[in-house]
Amino acid sequence: MKAAIELRQVVKRYGATTALHGVTLEIGDNEFFTLLGPSGCGKTTLLRMIAGFEDVTEGQILLFGEDISGREPNRRPVNTVFQQYALFPHMSVIDNVAFGLKMKGMDLASRRQRAGRMLEMVHLLAFADRLPSQLSGGQQQRVALARALAPEPKVLLLDEPLSALDLKLRQAMRVELKQLQEETGITFVFVTHDQEEALTMSDRIAVMSAGRVQQVGPPREIYEAPVNRFVADFIGETNLLEVEVEAVEGGMARVVLPGGHRIACPAAAGTAGRHHLSIRPERLAIASQGGEIEATVERVVYLGTDLQIITRLDGGAAFDVRLQNSARVAVPAPGTRVGLHLEEGAARLLAD
Amino acid sequence: MKGVRHYPGFTAIALGCLLVLYAPMIVVGIYSFNGSTSLTTWGGFSLRWYADVFTGEEAERFGMATWNSLTIAFMAATVSTVIATAAAVAMVRGGRFRGKAGTFALINLPLMVPEIVIAVATLIFFSTIGLETGYLTVLIAHVTFCIPFAYLPISARLQGIEGTYEQAARDLYASRWQAFSLILLPLMAPGIVSGYLLAFIISLDDFIITNFVKGAGMETLPTAIFGSVKQGLKPNIMAISTMLLVVSILFVTLSYLINRRGQKTLVQQGDRA
Ligand SMILES: Nc1ncnc2c1ncn2[C@@H]1O[C@H](COP(=O)(O)OP(=O)(O)OP(=O)(O)O)[C@@H](O)[C@H]1O
Ligand SMILES: [Mg+2]
Numbered sequence: 001m002k003a004a005i006e007l008r009q010v011v012k013r014y015g016a017t018t019a020l021h022g023v024t025l026e027i028g029d030n031e032f033f034t035l036l037g038p039s040g041c042g043k044t045t046l047l048r049m050i051a052g053f054e055d056v057t058e059g060q061i062l063l064f065g066e067d068i069s070g071r072e073p074n075r076r077p078v079n080t081v082f083q084q085y086a087l088f089p090h091m092s093v094i095d096n097v098a099f100g101l102k103m104k105g106m107d108l109a110s111r112r113q114r115a116g117r118m119l120e121m122v123h124l125l126a127f128a129d130r131l132p133s134q135l136s137g138g139q140q141q142r143v144a145l146a147r148a149l150a151p152e153p154k155v156l157l158l159d160e161p162l163s164a165l166d167l168k169l170r171q172a173m174r175v176e177l178k179q180l181q182e183e184t185g186i187t188f189v190f191v192t193h194d195q196e197e198a199l200t201m202s203d204r205i206a207v208m209s210a211g212r213v214q215q216v217g218p219p220r221e222i223y224e225a226p227v228n229r230f231v232a233d234f235i236g237e238t239n240l241l242e243v244e245v246e247a248v249e250g251g252m253a254r255v256v257l258p259g260g261h262r263i264a265c266p267a268a269a270g271t272a273g274r275h276h277l278s279i280r281p282e283r284l285a286i287a288s289q290g291g292e293i294e295a296t297v298e299r300v301v302y303l304g305t306d307l308q309i310i311t312r313l314d315g316g317a318a319f320d321v322r323l324q325n326s327a328r329v330a331v332p333a334p335g336t337r338v339g340l341h342l343e344e345g346a347a348r349l350l351a352d
Numbered sequence: 353m354k355g356v357r358h359y360p361g362f363t364a365i366a367l368g369c370l371l372v373l374y375a376p377m378i379v380v381g382i383y384s385f386n387g388s389t390s391l392t393t394w395g396g397f398s399l400r401w402y403a404d405v406f407t408g409e410e411a412e413r414f415g416m417a418t419w420n421s422l423t424i425a426f427m428a429a430t431v432s433t434v435i436a437t438a439a440a441v442a443m444v445r446g447g448r449f450r451g452k453a454g455t456f457a458l459i460n461l462p463l464m465v466p467e468i469v470i471a472v473a474t475l476i477f478f479s480t481i482g483l484e485t486g487y488l489t490v491l492i493a494h495v496t497f498c499i500p501f502a503y504l505p506i507s508a509r510l511q512g513i514e515g516t517y518e519q520a521a522r523d524l525y526a527s528r529w530q531a532f533s534l535i536l537l538p539l540m541a542p543g544i545v546s547g548y549l550l551a552f553i554i555s556l557d558d559f560i561i562t563n564f565v566k567g568a569g570m571e572t573l574p575t576a577i578f579g580s581v582k583q584g585l586k587p588n589i590m591a592i593s594t595m596l597l598v599v600s601i602l603f604v605t606l607s608y609l610i611n612r613r614g615q616k617t618l619v620q621q622g623d624r625a
Contacts, residue, residue, distance in 0.1 A: 051519075051523055052523075053522075072522070073522040074522050074523070074524075074525045078523075079523055079524065080519075082519075084514070086517055088517060088520070088521075088535055089517075089539065100524035100525055103524055103525035103526045103530060104525050147524070148523075148524075151524065151525065
């Protein structure tokens with residue numbers, strides 16, 4: 001993989017507070033790369049450092065092998081789609097889109113033509129002569145996208161570009177963004193705190209928390225093989241149980257659940273002792289009896305496509321099960337005792 | 353909720369204030385059209401005192417003074433607006449720097465210091481450095497005290513403009529200067545125009561400082577009016593005052609309207625974005 005961006009031990013301090021504690025990342029060329037994490041974990045800070053709006057306190061940022069720390073933002077082949085779009089309010093839509101081309105010295109006729117093509121791409125050519133304030137939020141968002149893509153940057157940075165849109169539009173834009181990235185072949189670095197957004201669009205995701213990268217990998221790996229408690233908990237829903245690892249043999253660990261049930265699971269991080277175990281609620285099947293775990297149904301919540309069965313393990317821990325809402329499933333009534341079957345690989349021991 | 357009118361005594365106090373503030377101006381306005389030579393008895397409607405201002409025996413003196421006033425106001429407003437714009441950008445966009453609070457106080461001090469103190473101090477300063485009082489000293493003094501008046505609307509406007517616009521420009525390959533001149537300056541324009549008009553009117557209007565630093569023979573409109581009044585009050589003064597009043601009201605209204613319209617465009621964008 002050729003690296004478009006390389007971060008080496010990047011540290012950012014604001015006075016006494018440290019926003020980033022030594023981040024090391026490699027973002028590939030043509031990759032849709034997502035920075036995912038809760039509010040305040042340093043996503044925007046990292047993005048702004050790549051764009052050149054913040055100084056690097058320590059470490060290096062390389063763009064296609066070249067150290068760009070300390071270079072002015074206008075001298076980096078990187079464009080940004082701002083969270084609040086930041087369209088120039090006194091310029092028409094087409095002038096906004098053509099701005100970067102003008103600064104790069106393209107002549108009027110060519111830049112109008114190219115800006116027009118960009119607007120066509122985002123289906124806004126009819127709005128070329130309007131002012132940004134005369135557009136809806138979704139339209140402004142697409143103008144911001146066209147403006148950032150027009151100068152053909154090598155890397156596009158997007159800071160929560162969909163967060164101001166309503167759900168339907170957001171879902172439509174996810175598909176459009178992904179398509180755009182594939183067509184243009186530009187590296188996208190996408191910031192979000194919405195895990196669903198991250199999972200559906202990204203080639204790879206970096207999960208961040210408190211100024212540190214917790215895990216980097218493709219969506220499937222992040223979701224199915226979280227390396228620690230934070231990632232397991234933050235991505236999707238999961239049942240986190242404190243368990244006792246009794247023994248590890250041949251790559252498998254024997255684990256005691258809070259209720260006393262014993263199950264076996266891959267001993268990825270397993271040494272004997274107390275650990276956390278993550279079990280995804282949709283990787284379970286419910287039966288009236290049998291199963292590795294027994295529990296009592298407390299409530300059934302209707303979620304449309306899914307049913308959420310809230311149960312309680314014998315040891316007293318709450319435990320969620322997700323069933324697809326189909327005519328074939330038998331919905332257990334509250335108060336009944338049920339057996340839970342774990343699918344292959346459903347349970348995962350966490351390092352911490 | 354009760355309206356403000358329901359406070360006891362509101363109407364009486366409001367009327368009293370309005371009367372004290374505006375009755376003299378209204379009287380001057382009306383009597384400037386008086387046909388008689390008397391200041392107080394009405395002798396029918398006439399424009400004779402307006403004609404007198406432009407053709408009477410004091411016409412030349414007032415003409416010269418008006419020319420001085422306008423040229424000084426024009427130059428003082430221009431220079432002080434440029435300085436105030438630079439100061440506002442430094443104060444609002446410059447981040448934190450040492451002595452920022454002190455700088456802010458220095459810029460705005462002329463608003464708080466009694467004008468007579470500034471007048472005396474400026475005169476002493478000019479005579480110490482050996483600069484002869486006249487047109488130039490008036491101009492310098494006007495530039496100085498106009499700065500805070502230009503600064504206020506400009507910095508208020510700038511504070512309402514988010515920094516992301518300039519960042520977006522820089523991100524799109526604009527140099528610092530291009531980001532300033534192509535993006536920030538047009539967005540600041542309503543504040544700048546408003547500051548300019550305010551500075552212009554403040555300069556046009558000034559009496560105390562001007563009177564101290566103008567030296568002999570040099571007159572601006574306010575000092576000329578004062579000089580004329582000292583020799584006896586004639587109705588032509590009312591005509592001049594009324595014209596000055598109209599110009600002032602025009603400028604202040606213009607400044608207010610421009611500022612409000614600019615505010616609206618920014619707010620609209622902010623709402624949607
Ligand atoms: N200019 C600044 N001065 C001081 N601290 C700052 C500054 N900018 C950011 N921080 C701090 O750095 C940390 C990371 O901020 P950042 O804006 O990168 O978070 P984020 O992950 O983008 O969060 P969000 O999802 O809320 O946008 C926060 O704790 C924040 O308080
Ligand atoms: Mg952020």
